[in-house]
Amino acid sequence: MGLNMSSSISEISKEVLLDMYYKMILIRRFEEKVVELYRAGEIPGIAHGYIGEEAVAVGVCSALRKDDYILSTHRGHGHSLAKGIHPRYLMAELFGRKTGVCKGIGGSMHSTEPEVGVIFSSAIVGGNIPIAVGVALAMKMQRRDNVVVSFFGDGATNTGAFHEALNLASIWKLPVIFVCENNFYAISTHVSRSVAAKEIADRAVAYNIPGKVVDGNDVIEVYKTTLEAVERARRGEGPTLIEARTYRWLDHGMYYLGPYRPKEEVEAWKQRCPIKRLKDLLLSKGIVAEDVLVNIERRVEEEIEDAVKFARESEEPDLDFVKQFVYVR
Amino acid sequence: MGLNMSSSISEISKEVLLDMYYKMILIRRFEEKVVELYRAGEIPGIAHGYIGEEAVAVGVCSALRKDDYILSTHRGHGHSLAKGIHPRYLMAELFGRKTGVCKGIGGSMHSTEPEVGVIFSSAIVGGNIPIAVGVALAMKMQRRDNVVVSFFGDGATNTGAFHEALNLASIWKLPVIFVCENNFYAISTHVSRSVAAKEIADRAVAYNIPGKVVDGNDVIEVYKTTLEAVERARRGEGPTLIEARTYRWLDHGMYYLGPYRPKEEVEAWKQRCPIKRLKDLLLSKGIVAEDVLVNIERRVEEEIEDAVKFARESEEPDLDFVKQFVYVR
Amino acid sequence: MAAREITYVQALNEALREEMRRDERVFLMGEDIGIIGGVFKVTQGLYEEFGPERVRDTPISETAIVGAAIGAAIAGMRPVAEIMYMDFLMCAGDQLINHLPKIRFMTGGKLKVPAVIRTQYGLYRYAAAQHSQFYPAFLMNIPGFYIEVPSTPYDAKGLLKSAIRDENPDIFIECAALYRIKGPVPEEEYLIPLGQADIKREGNDVTVFALSYMVHVALSAAKKLEAEGISVEVVDPRTLNPFDKRTLIESVKKTGRLVIIEPDHKTAGVGAEVAAIVAEEAYEYLNAPVIRLAAEDIPPPFSPKAYNAFLPNEEKLINAIKKVMKYKR
């Protein structure tokens, strides 16, 4: 696991690199705003922040086409934004408004926008994995060359759903990439107390597929490894398991659950901020001038303000409205 | 995987060897009788024969103490007899009689006799595995040195239950041995079409525990490998996964499901009869004279006849009788 | 319409075949449904006609089966997944309950999940507590999918075709005890609308609400009672969701008496809902207490004697009808 941006970035276009930077900043600011609005009581329900893990969603989604699919989790805002959901519609969803991606019916954990490839998000740990396999099966049966990414956490690799799904995907050689965001904790439980494998990527052996460990705070490494997996999948050679090691800076959800992580550990990971790393790289390699990045940051601030305004001004669904969406009739 | 009885048998006492022979013959004759009685309509319900796989149950159970526990499956007659359930009570259970191990309430797939260590049998594929882990947890918490064996088939290694249970057992270092009877088929589905791993034993990597392949038709090899796993478990070092390769001679259950196995494959495996192999070994090594084995065979015939008679003459439970056993009141 | 008599299993087979011919998005998956045509032979010949791509044998991974069906459905396919026994639906509990019926709703109608989950429950198979369950009331309690419970070959074919074409998820529950019964099924194509109960026999004195297999018991009882001058109306709901309240209530308004016969457990079974509807909405028309005849509130016992007594039967039904007939209008 490379601790510095070992991999060369020369093959990656400036456009892609700047888009990565934009997306990572977008996620960071979005999540900071969510925390603020949650504390202020404007966002109801439960939500889980992605701060610190931005390089995973962005690295992975940058390696996908718009018409490729991702499936997301309870900790899904980053995935949604990285794949291209507009912050307005995601924010409105968190507010529970009709203009949200799920019309305010789904909330934080079920963001879905097939148009941009966010085909479904499940709040059940491990729940999206078998569904991702089914989407990949449809791609194969429809002779489409799209690939499917299932995101999940370290904790999810202990669910039966993970096991059954990876086995089926391998047997049927389906175009799906399993991206495990190993942030070392499932709520309060450290991987060392819950995952028996030496490394999560080792679990790939059980399904005879490649298993790769990447530095999840290195967006370039994540991107490149995903690209390889994508190519393999498009060639019809089947799934890959990628373990991206990263860390969440916030607590599990929006409220404090008590101390279970050493303060020093949290601090050390904050030093390894994925955004700062990309920024340093872009500047040190002379790829862009600082003001370009500052402009991106400014643009993001505006987008977030706009998203909040949009959400605030949107209408809430009532019972009669939501009742329409249970069945197709 | 040794194709001949490679392992030396000199350390194994004659008593143990003869008991193995007895148990294997007992299972074989019992199952032959079950097929006959099933066809004759005397045994109701569904049942699954163990013929051809006798070396696994007997090899494993011979390595256990009486107060060690096993958990069995839908294909469980062999396990029950190998662990010491008297054929009378098993046969009576298959007949659905009050004198059966489960008073006629459980039938073929739920044989249970904790006194001899058959603590539970589940008809759900993979179903006993998490329960075995719980029994092992109790052993550990009670500071007992007993070990627990979970039997299951190749098909069961694709269930979520398998995955969750092996992970938990490893994390908690529990005294449990997972014995996969790989008979290459789950009903009609060949392992190559259902298990993605190169070898089932490889799945142990996902749980960081030893994974061993043994020739499941070699009772001595099964026995020795189990002994090692038992010792490891008693030392508190945790679980082992054993993949015992074997074959069932009969169809999946008692009725014919159509052709899905090449005739030559079935024939080839019949040539590798585990009982004949033990017999040849015992005779060729001069461990016993043939008449000793013939006597054992005769004794078994009598026991089976006695068991059938016992079952036939036993009373059937009625509704009021069975109603007592739903709750402890 | 041309009349011919075919079995329930043939009717199901025809429905699958016709729908697969009509719409190439329709495909099947499940354990042992391919090479051997299913353990109950419902899919016989389909592997030969449509090949392994559209008739997919799966590993023993119920969660992955239902999950993959969901994924394929949201991505444009029309999966028909088989779960071999209704008992095993619980091995897919999370996908079945937390995903299948909720995805359309949670995504604000962005997705539809046109998957069919076929399963069967047996009666009089003496397969014990883990292979004999029938719990349709639970599925009724969960909004979001349709539930079919056909009692005749005609209904089986027409409902299965409608379920496959319907845009909503369906749980299609067959009864193995009906697989071999014959009934008239037209040569011509037909569909049965979902949500229409069928009055299997008209009568004036008492309404018998009969579920699945029990329709036949009710018809037989009705015939016998006719001789005694009691006119029995037999209502077969055919689908439990949508539930055709109107037909039920109209019948009770006409007869003033209601007896329910169902092969699921009595407490909190389907009959509870039926009785409750009547207590709420036809209270004034009721001239006698409602009687529910159902399976006993104990797990299914193995022993045939106890098992047969565990189920409701014609004799109990006749007695119940006579009992409510004692109440005068």
Added chain:
Amino acid sequence: MAAREITYVQALNEALREEMRRDERVFLMGEDIGIIGGVFKVTQGLYEEFGPERVRDTPISETAIVGAAIGAAIAGMRPVAEIMYMDFLMCAGDQLINHLPKIRFMTGGKLKVPAVIRTQYGLYRYAAAQHSQFYPAFLMNIPGFYIEVPSTPYDAKGLLKSAIRDENPDIFIECAALYRIKGPVPEEEYLIPLGQADIKREGNDVTVFALSYMVHVALSAAKKLEAEGISVEVVDPRTLNPFDKRTLIESVKKTGRLVIIEPDHKTAGVGAEVAAIVAEEAYEYLNAPVIRLAAEDIPPPFSPKAYNAFLPNEEKLINAIKKVMKYKR
């Protein structure tokens, strides 16, 4: 008895602590119950007092959690397992439904399974469709375990202690919306027998059968209606299995009117069984149609506005009571 007021969560915590002190076979397992004392803090401080051996954090493996609880219970322990949300019971569906309630029966009473599965459902938490479910009727439909649904701190403590001591499996369903309410709980030890409904308020005009949280809504409505001269009796079942039919029927015989208020879905919910019992066994005493107030038959929506309207409430209850009051005896 010494009276003091403690919260529901404190009452549960005391129950666990007292039982763990009393009986060293009692131990806890579940996700995040140890180091942080549970995400709802029910197990707070127990890890500190009893250590990691008896307060076990588990991986996210619901099947293994319930399965291991079963195994430990049949081997002599008294496990109390926590499933974080009732929704996730379905991730353990097979162990929960096919094993836990059937093992004693299937083994002809040879085993007992004194395990408690604690779980909670939330109300007004706006956690969307996969984190807001309550489906006790399904559990009622499955014979073999007891089900507790405490509505007050007093009941929570007394029932949990009884459930732990009871020799049968128990599903103990807490309501997160009640965790912070306070109520009188004696300092002295007490137990509440399982199977005894509690008349939370006596009255003569109408019986309100109120489930779990809805007891409080009913009490508040009853108080208001008293001013209008309507005397409401509030029946709290406290356990759904054993179900105290007698208290229900006696109350309806006295009042002649029944309104049910429950936070589960209406169709095939607990209220269906309650109404059915009355339609069968107290038909002659009923002077008005039964009214069931329940959650709508749609999955729980996220948006607070829609969600609040999705549940029954005091206003709806008052209207329903007034409606049945219009029917004269």
